[in-house]
Amino acid sequence: MDLVIGIGNLLRRDDGIGPRVAEALRVSPSVSACAVCELVPELVLRLRDARRVLFVDADARGTDVRLGRVRDEGSRWGHTLGPEGLLELAARAFGSAPDAWVLSVPGFDFGYGEGLSDRAEGFVPQAVERASRWLSEGQVSADGA
Template structure:
């Protein structure tokens, strides 16, 4: 696991966890599964949402938080060597005035959503991207064995990461 922090300190406001992906495409549902499980744990100062895709409407939600963690599945084709789960800070492009028209509509990744948030609200939360490896992205509503195993590992790492961020705040 990679833990990287940006220089912008996160305050004690709640952290938002956005799990995104399509639960009807097997392991692509890893992000929403993690968000839904984390929500059921009722962790203090942690709010979660599960979405199929990142949309511009989420920009209004992001500005309410000082920290956001995006959780998504990553495709890994070689099932013999699965890469580790990673959590990395997100770098994004800042536009001084209005967002480019390419950022209106469905957004492909968190950087695009953060860029839109910056353009619209002139602020962004500290953000990280958690990538959780999966091997099966075919039509189906069940995670693969590796997907299920990685969800469990990711939940443990995510709660530890949130705790670490909270410690850094103090």
């Protein structure tokens, strides 16, 4: 099972691009997709059943859609929970964590409001295509790797 997790708040404009991409993907019996406002510890129950996981998230400093591995840099556990911390929790609580990737999509407007900015909207097709390719390929290389 491959799992796609779109991260973001739909009420903060371009922050909602992760959920938008996750919901646009065509799911199948071997693919599961979900949208979350933020990562929470309970998500390890979904990671436990996944072979691979793709986090889709807005990138305030990004200029292009980029795919990369979630790097194991040791957990920085604080007020917020990132993909690295979630994977580490899965590994410690359940003994293993799936092969994990992150798809970063540029965002420009993170103010209050619904809907993406025109500039962010322009990156959605490319992000969906990149995520679909990740799903269809067993072996993936990170962008720029």
